[in-house]
Each structure stands twice: as structure tokens, then as C-alpha cells.
Amino acid sequence: MVRLELTKLWRQNKLIPCIVLLLILMVGSLEASTFMQGQRLNTAEETSEQWIKLLKKTIQPKDPKQWLPKDKSAMQLLEKQLVDLKRRDGMALRKDAVEQFTQISPMISYSGNVIVDSNLHSGEVEATRKELLYLQRHNLATMLPLTIRTNPQTALTNTVSVDQRNVFQELTQRFYVRGWEQIWLWSTVGGLLVALAVINMFLGDILANEYDSQSDHTAWLRLHNYGQAKMVLTKLGVHFVLSCLMLFTALGIFLVYAWLRNGLGDLRYPVQAWALGKKVISPYSWPTATEEANYFAPLQITFIPLARYLGLFGFFGFAILFLNSTLTLLINRLVKIRLLALLIMVVLPVIGLVLPASIYNPFTYLNSDWVVSNYLGYFLRQRSSVYPWIIGGIGIIAVGCLLLTIMPLRRKLGGLKLAKSSGAV
Amino acid sequence: MVKMNFEIKDLSFAYRRHPVFIEANLTLMTSGVYGLVGPNGSGKSTLFNLITGLLHPTQGAITLDGTVLTPNLVFANVAYAQDSSVLYPYLTGRDHIRFVALQHHVAAARIAAVSEQLEITQFVDQRVSSLSQGQKQRLMIVLALLPEARLLLMDEPLNGLDPDSVMIIRNLLEDFKSTAQMVIVSSHNLDELDKVTDQIIFKVDQGLQFETVADGAEARYAELYHHARPVKAGDGHA
Numbered sequence: 137m138v139r140l141e142l143t144k145l146w147r148q149n150k151l152i153p154c155i156v157l158l159l160i161l162m163v164g165s166l167e168a169s170t171f172m173q174g175q176r177l178n179t180a181e182e183t184s185e186q187w188i189k190l191l192k193k194t195i196q197p198k199d200p201k202q203w204l205p206k207d208k209s210a211m212q213l214l215e216k217q218l219v220d221l222k223r224r225d226g227m228a229l230r231k232d233a234v235e236q237f238t239q240i241s242p243m244i245s246y247s248g249n250v251i252v253d254s255n256l257h258s259g260e261v262e263a264t265r266k267e268l269l270y271l272q273r274h275n276l277a278t279m280l281p282l283t284i285r286t287n288p289q290t291a292l293t294n295t296v297s298v299d300q301r302n303v304f305q306e307l308t309q310r311f312y313v314r315g316w317e318q319i320w321l322w323s324t325v326g327g328l329l330v331a332l333a334v335i336n337m338f339l340g341d342i343l344a345n346e347y348d349s350q351s352d353h354t355a356w357l358r359l360h361n362y363g364q365a366k367m368v369l370t371k372l373g374v375h376f377v378l379s380c381l382m383l384f385t386a387l388g389i390f391l392v393y394a395w396l397r398n399g400l401g402d403l404r405y406p407v408q409a410w411a412l413g414k415k416v417i418s419p420y421s422w423p424t425a426t427e428e429a430n431y432f433a434p435l436q437i438t439f440i441p442l443a444r445y446l447g448l449f450g451f452f453g454f455a456i457l458f459l460n461s462t463l464t465l466l467i468n469r470l471v472k473i474r475l476l477a478l479l480i481m482v483v484l485p486v487i488g489l490v491l492p493a494s495i496y497n498p499f500t501y502l503n504s505d506w507v508v509s510n511y512l513g514y515f516l517r518q519r520s521s522v523y524p525w526i527i528g529g530i531g532i533i534a535v536g537c538l539l540l541t542i543m544p545l546r547r548k549l550g551g552l553k554l555a556k557s558s559g560a561v
Numbered sequence: 562m563v564k565m566n567f568e569i570k571d572l573s574f575a576y577r578r579h580p581v582f583i584e585a586n587l588t589l590m591t592s593g594v595y596g597l598v599g600p601n602g603s604g605k606s607t608l609f610n611l612i613t614g615l616l617h618p619t620q621g622a623i624t625l626d627g628t629v630l631t632p633n634l635v636f637a638n639v640a641y642a643q644d645s646s647v648l649y650p651y652l653t654g655r656d657h658i659r660f661v662a663l664q665h666h667v668a669a670a671r672i673a674a675v676s677e678q679l680e681i682t683q684f685v686d687q688r689v690s691s692l693s694q695g696q697k698q699r700l701m702i703v704l705a706l707l708p709e710a711r712l713l714l715m716d717e718p719l720n721g722l723d724p725d726s727v728m729i730i731r732n733l734l735e736d737f738k739s740t741a742q743m744v745i746v747s748s749h750n751l752d753e754l755d756k757v758t759d760q761i762i763f764k765v766d767q768g769l770q771f772e773t774v775a776d777g778a779e780a781r782y783a784e785l786y787h788h789a790r791p792v793k794a795g796d797g798h799a
Contacts, residue, residue, distance in 0.1 A: 137660075139659075139660075139663070140656070140659075140660045143652065143656050143659075144649060144651070144652060147649075147651045147652055147653075147656070147688070148651050351644075351646040351647055352647070353647055353648075353649060355610075355615050355643065355647055356643060356647035356648070358614075358615060358632075359613055359615070359635070359636070359639075359640075359641055359643075360636070360660070360661055360664045360665070361632075361633075361636045361664055362664070363632070
């Protein structure tokens with residue numbers, strides 16, 4: 137039976153094209169990130185040069201030889217940052233940034249702004265400092281360009297004026313140009329939903345296909361001891377395993393490409409997460425520090441290695457793929473029109489990408505980055521990690537979908553359904 | 562001829578308000594080839610679907626050698642050559658055969674012999690969508706023959722066939738006369754049916770009527786359906 141299902145999908149040319157499309161999207165995403173990073177780094181160099189010139193003009197007295205020692209060292213640090221930026225030296229830039237945090241007003245030279253500007257929460261500035269210390273502790277290079285660590289809803293919750301938007305973007309927008317970093321990026325931008333849409337484009341009609349072409353193929357299968365329940369379970373297994381295989385095959389090839397292109401990156405790289413912990417006390421006296429240092433209370437910003445983040449994301453991905461498989465079968469069972477079933481299964485994940493976050497939006501609970509980093513815990517005002525609850529919830533819903541699919545339709549005496557579909561009278 | 566006992570007892574079935582069978586009865590006692598005849602839409606395919614459990618009767622029972630046909634019993638004892646539209650257009654004939662062979666544990670030699678007999682070897686590796694109606698019909702019959710079921714149901718096997726295919730299937734039906742299998746063939750092609758059997762089951766009103774037609778099925782068909790007459794649900798016995 138498994139062989140028959142695999143043969144059907146193979147003969148319909150659904151497997152290789154799906155992998156190829158996934159791969160194109162993955163590689164395209166990496167290339168776009170690499171291209172945009174290049175653009176941003178060039179802009180950052182220009183801004184930095186202009187900003188340093190401007191600063192030099194404002195320092196009194198005019199003659200650099202007569203500058204106060206603190207101005208001299210601040211300017212030297214900025215110039216060093218520019219040199220390191222030009223050399224694309226992540227390690228040196230990280231050292232520079234750590235040094236900046238010993239200044240009264242830390243500054244990322246190419247933004248032209250001190251990092252407590254732009255209405256950033258002090259918690260975010262603290263997070264940036266913590267991240268830099270983490271990088272220093274593990275001797276890791278920073279992603280380029282070095283940016284402020286922001287929270288998932290910073291852009292929504294902070295009132296950024298129009299003239300500051302570019303500065304805000306320069307301060308906060310990261311570019312994930314290495315293999316592992318790309319997977320991290322996909323987690324934050326809903327890549328899993330995109331992958332589901334692509335997979336469903338090819339496998340979204342796995343059951344409805346049986347009723348298509350004005351013929352009920354199941355009438356033939358049932359004669360050969362391949363009944364409804366067996367068929368649904370077989371198709372579930374095939375759908376789930378193939379979804380995983382296709383995704384991981386594409387991912388495997390992508391990682392080889394990424395390794396050759398920009399490298400895979402370091403799996404120890406810090407990823408921001410939220411957990412119950414000690415209250416953040418900022419060592420600075422920034423205006424927002426005292427009020428908002430504990431912005432996420434009772435949760436606190438913490439950092440976990442990228443490897444742990446990706447591991448949790450991977451398991452979450454498995455759960456989502458299983459839910460997708462059971463939901464596909466249920467929708468197929470209910471709709472039975474191949475094209476309509478396909479349409480629903482492709483549109484459904486896409487809707488999840490555009491709907492705003494809300495406790496009433498089920499896709500909010502499927503936001504992999506929020507679940508894995510436990511930002512969802514803050515969003516839902518929870519004290520503990522929501523990850524096991526979300527995984528459990530997905531499992532329960534998936535089993536529910538499966539039971540609804542297998543549950544025999546109320547047997548109609550007279551069997552109108554079959555007669556209609558097969559034209560048999 | 563081998564002794565068998567296929568029985569339909571008090572079978573009733575309806576599509577919503579349209580009754581197809583009302584307490585219909587039929588008893589066939591020996592192996593051999595039987596024709597099933599009735600006008601379009603009278604319920605011939607419905608009867609096959611009821612026998613194989615694809616449809617469920619509102620009342621009555623269908624038994625083989627005294628045992629009510631269950632899905633497991635149907636799987637083990639009944640083969641049904643349905644309309645070829647149930648085949649998957651994107652699969653090849655061999656893909657279909659492989660599935661049936663695996664399900665019924667059919668030996669490779671048997672597959673080769675049946676494929677040879679129905680002359681499908683030349684197109685067995687083509688996709689079903691590229692086959693002619695006759696080729697699809699022959700493939701469908703091969704699939705039904707593979708399990709060597711005791712009861713074989715063939716739904717309009719002669720429909721839309723080219724002369725070569727008609728001859729192949731006619732020869733096949735002739736062969737069945739001397740086997741231990743019971744074969745029920747529904748057909749509109751009464752000429753062809755006459756060539757292979759004179760034992761006909763007529764679907765008359767909401768009943769089944771079994772007759773041995775010495776003068777041919779066509780003449781009897783004319784009597785039964787072209788000249789309106791009040792016929793009550795009938796009982797047929799062979």
C-alpha cells in the first residue's frame with residue numbers, strides 16, 4: 137500500500153519538483169540576504185565616514201592635538217570601527233562594540249546615533265550588551281553589520297518617527313548570510329509556513345485525488361482490502377514522511393550550497409530568548425533604563441546557543457509537519473474536490489503569514505520563533521516556557537484531525553455517495 | 562460445472578426515494594457463466610456494488626455457500642471487473658497489477674499467464690491515460706482474474722471494444738464454462754452474450770429473474786422490456 141502511494145506520487149511528478157522549488161526558495165533567500173547585506177555594508181561605510189567628519193567639526197577645540205583625552209579616545213574608537221567595518225572583520229567589530237559599552241554613550245559609528253536613541257527599550261540595549269558579552273565569552277565574531285538586539289514587536293511597540301525610520305532600520309536590521317543563520321531567519325519570518333505552502337502545493341490533494349476525474353478510485357482499492365481507515369493511515373504516513381524527507385533533502389542541499397557560499401556559521405551564536413530569571417538592573421542611567429529595564433517581567437531576556445534554538449525549531453517543525461499532514465487529510469476528506477482542496481491547503485499557511493499577532497489568531501501560536509524563544513510566553517503573560525504546551529496542543533489537534541478523518545461517515549442506507557460518484561445505477 | 566451456492570435473499574436497496582431492488586431474490590447453484598441483462602439505469606452495476614459491499618442494502622442478505630459476504634470474504638472470494646474509470650490515469654498497467662498481486666499474493670507466473678491470455682504485455686508499461694478503451698478494459702479484467710476468485714463479476718466488459726478485444730474476451734468467457742468459477746457478466750451486447758451463455762439474470766422492475774433462454778437473450782429482452790407488462794418483484798432460481 138505504501139508502495140502504491142509512493143508510486144502514485146512519483147508518477148505524478150510531485151516529489152522532485154517540490155524539492156527543487158523548496159531549494160530555489162532557500163537559495164534565493166540566502167542570495168537576497170547576501171545581496172542586501174552588501175548594500176547595507178556599503179551604505180554603513182559611507183554614513184560612518186560622514187558621521188566621523190561631522191563629529192570632528194563639532195569637537196572643541198578644533199585642533200585634534202588639543203582634544204580632551206575622552207574625545208580623542210572616543211574618536212579613535214569610531215575610526216577603528218570604520219576600519220574594521222571596511223575589512224568586514226566581525227571579530228574586531230565585536231571587540232570595538234564591547235569597548236563602546238564602556239563609554240557613557242555607546243555608539244555604532246555607521247548609524248551616526250548613540251544606541252539608546254530611536255526609542256529603543258532599555259531592555260533591548262541591555263540585551264545588546266549581554267549579547268556582546270556572550271560573543272566575547274565564546275570568542276565569536278558578530279554578524280555584519282553589528283546591530284542592536286531588538287524584540288519581535290519592537291517595530292510595533294516603539295513609536296519611531298518618519299525621519300528616524302532609516303536610522304532605526306540601520307540600527308536593528310540583521311542579515312543572516314550563513315547557513316545556520318538562514319534557518320534562524322526563516323524561523324523568525326515564517327519560513328515554516330512558506331515551506332508548508334510549497335509542500336501542500338504538491339501533496340495538498342493526496343486524498344482528494346482519489347475522488348477526482350469523475351471517478352471514485354477508492355471503489356477499486358476497497359475491493360482489494362485497502363479500506364478507508366487503512367488508506368487514511370497509509371496516506372498520513374506517506375504524507376508526513378515525504379514532507380519531512382523533501383524538506384530535509386532541500387535543506388541538506390541548501391546547507392552544502394551555503395557552506396560553499398558564505399560558510400555555515402557558528403552554532404554557538406547567541407539567540408535571544410525569554411525565561412524566568414533575575415531582574416535586569418541596568419548599570420546605566422539612561423532615561424528609559426529604570427522604568428523599562430524589566431519590560432518583560434516576570435520574564436527576562438536571556439541567550440541560548442543557536443544549536444539549541446535550531447534543535448527546538450527542528451522538533452517544532454516536525455510537529456507542524458505532522459499537524460499539516462493530518463489537516464491535509466481532513467480537508468481532503470471534507471472537500472473531495474482536488475483543486476479546491478489544493479487551494480485551501482496552499483492558502484491556509486499563507487494566511488498565517490499576513491494575519492496580525494493576536495491571542496485569537498491560531499497562527500500566533502504557530503510562530504516558531506516566538507514559541508522557541510518563548511517570546512510567546514511574554515505575549516501570553518506566562519511565567520513558564522510555553523514550548524511543551526504548544527507542542528502538546530499541536531499533537532492533540534493533529535490527533536483530533538486524524539480521528540475526524542478516519543471516523544466513518546454515517547452510513548447512508550442506499551449509499552447515494554458511491555452511486556453518484558461512480559455513475560452506477 | 563461445480564456445485565456452488567450463491568444466493569441473494571430479500572434484497573432491498575434504494576437511492577433516496579428511488580427504489581432499485583425490493584425484496585429481490587436470486588439463487589445460483591453451479592459454476593459457469595451467467596449474463597446479467599437490464600435496461601440502462603436499471604441497477605446492474607448497483608447489484609455488483611451490493612454484492613461486493615461497495616454499497617450496503619437497506620435489507621436482505623447476499624451469501625456465498627451459506628455465508629453472508631463480509632468485506633474479508635469478498636476480498637478472498639469475489640473479484641470485480643469494474644468500469645475502467647476506477648483505474649489511475651497516471652499509473653501504468655504494471656503499477657496496478659503489482660498492487661493487486663501484492664495484496665492477493667499472486668505469483669509472477671500467474672501474472673505472466675493472465676497477461677499473456679488477455680494480450681496486455683505490449684502496453685502493460687504504458688500509463689493508463691494513453692490506453693484505448695479496449696486496452697483499459699482488458700487490463701481491468703486481468704486485475705480481476707489475478708486473485709482466482711470463486712465469484713467473478715464483470716461489468717459491461719464488452720462495451721466500446723474493438724473486434725480484437727471482443728474476441729479475446731469472448732474466448733476468455735468460453736474458458737470459464739469449464740472452470741470452477743462462477744462468472745456474472747453484465748452486458749448490453751446481447752449477441753455476444755448469447756455466444757457465451759444462455760443462462761441470463763434479468764433485472765425486471767425491482768426484482769431479479771433468472772432464466773435459461775433457449776431462443777437467445779435478445780428475443781427474451783424484447784418480451785420483457787419492450788412490451789410493457791405488470792411484473793411483480795420476481796424470484797430467480799438456477
